[in-house]
Amino acid sequence: MTPSADSPVPAPRRTRVRQVIEQLRARIADGDWPLGSKIPTEPQLVDAFGVGRNTIREAVRALVHAGVLECRQGSGTYVVSTDELSGAVGRRVADAQATEVVEVRRAFEVEGARLAALRRTPEDLAALDRALAVREAAWRAGRVADFVSADVALHTTIMAAAHNTMLAELYASVGAAMQITLTDSVAVGGELTPDRYVDHGRLVEAIRAGDPIRAAREAGAFLEAPDGA
Template identity: 45%
Template sequence: MQPVRRTSLIAQVTEQLRAEIRSGRWAVGSRIPTEPELTELTGTGRNTVREAVQALVHAGMLERRQGSGTYVISTSSLGGTLSEYFADAQQRDLLELRQALDTTAARLAATRRDETDIATLRRLLEDRTRFWDNDFDAAIEADVQIHRAIVVASHNAVYLEFYDSLLPVIAAGIRFRSEQDGATYHDEHAELVQAVVDGDPDRAGRVANCFLDSLMAEYRTLDTNSE
C-alpha cells in the first residue's frame, strides 16, 4: 500500500484495506496488520485507520477478536451476510454443499490452473505437512488455504466470492475434526493437489469427491456417538 492524500482520508484508507482483501493479499481467515502497522503503511493517523477498519467490520468483511486481532472473514459485504448465515447452518448441510463445490472446483482448477496456481498449491501443501506436528494453528490455516487455492485456480470470480463466505465455517469444521480424531489426511491432500497440478480434471474431481465422502462418513460417526 501507498501513503494516501489528505482528502477523505477515512474513505481512502477504507478502500485501500478493501483492495488488500479483494486482491487476496489478505486472505479470508488471516489476521490483518495491527493499527500501528496500518498507520505506518498508509501514512495516516491511528484514528483514521481505526475508523476505516470499523467501516469494514460493519460491512461484514472484517471481525475483531478480543485479545487476538482483526481477521478477514469475507471479500465483500455480501459474503459477510452469507458468512453469518452459514455460521448457524448444520454441519451435515455444509459438508453436502462442500461436496458439490469442492468437486466442481477441483475439476475446473485442473483444467484452468496456471504456473502461479501450481506454485501456490505446492507451497501450501508443504506448509500444511511441515506445520502439522509443531504449529497446529498454522497447519489448519494452510489446510483451509489449500481448498481456497483450488477455487482460485478455477479462475471463476463468482465461485471464489461464494466460497470465501464459507471459509470461516470450513476452518472451524477442519479444526474440530482434527482435534476429535487426530487424522492428518496428508495423503488425501497430496493426491488432490497432484491431480490439479497434473491437469487431470476427472481424477481431481474423483479425489475431491472421495475426500468429502470420507469426511461425511466421519461426521455421521461422530454425530452417532454424541447421541
C-alpha cells in the first residue's frame, strides 16, 4: 500500500543504524553506562530506541568493532572504552614497547605542563592541589589501584589547566589506556614501594609559579626513556 501524504516516511536503514550508533555513544559519553558496565539487553535497546533488532545488532556490532563495546559470551555486552579513539589507542598501547609508551607520555605531559604554567587559573590551581592531595593520600595508604587512578587524575588536571581542548582530549584517550601500564611502573608484587615513589609536588609548584621551563623540566624528569633519549 502506498503511504498517504501525511504518513511519516521511515528513515533508510543505514540512516537508522547511524542514528542508533550516535545514541549509544551519547549514553556512554554521558555516563549512563560507565566504563566496565554492561549495557541493556537487545530487547531493552529495541524498546528504548524504537527500532528493530537488526538495527540494534548492527549498531552494537559497529561499536564492538570500534573497540568501544565488548561482547562476552553468556554474559552480555560491556563498555570497554568511552570512545573509538580510546579503544584504538588502548589496543595500540597494549602492543607497544615500554619505551614507546614512555616517549608518548613525555610528549604529552611535558607540553601540557609547560602550557599549564602559562595559562593556569586560580580554579586550576585549586583543582591541582586537591588532585595532588588525593594522590599523596593514596600513596600513604598503600592502595595501588587508588594511587594509579589518582596519578592519572592529577596529570589529567594538568592537561585541563593547559586550556588546549584538543590536547586534553587526546591525552584523555592515551591516559586511560596507559593506566594499566602505570601499575607495573609504581608497584612491585602488588605493593607500592618507596623506591618507586615520584614527587609531583615540585611539578605543581612550578605550574603555580608560572614557570613554563621548570614545569616542563619537572614533567619530563620522571619520564626518561631507559636509554636516556
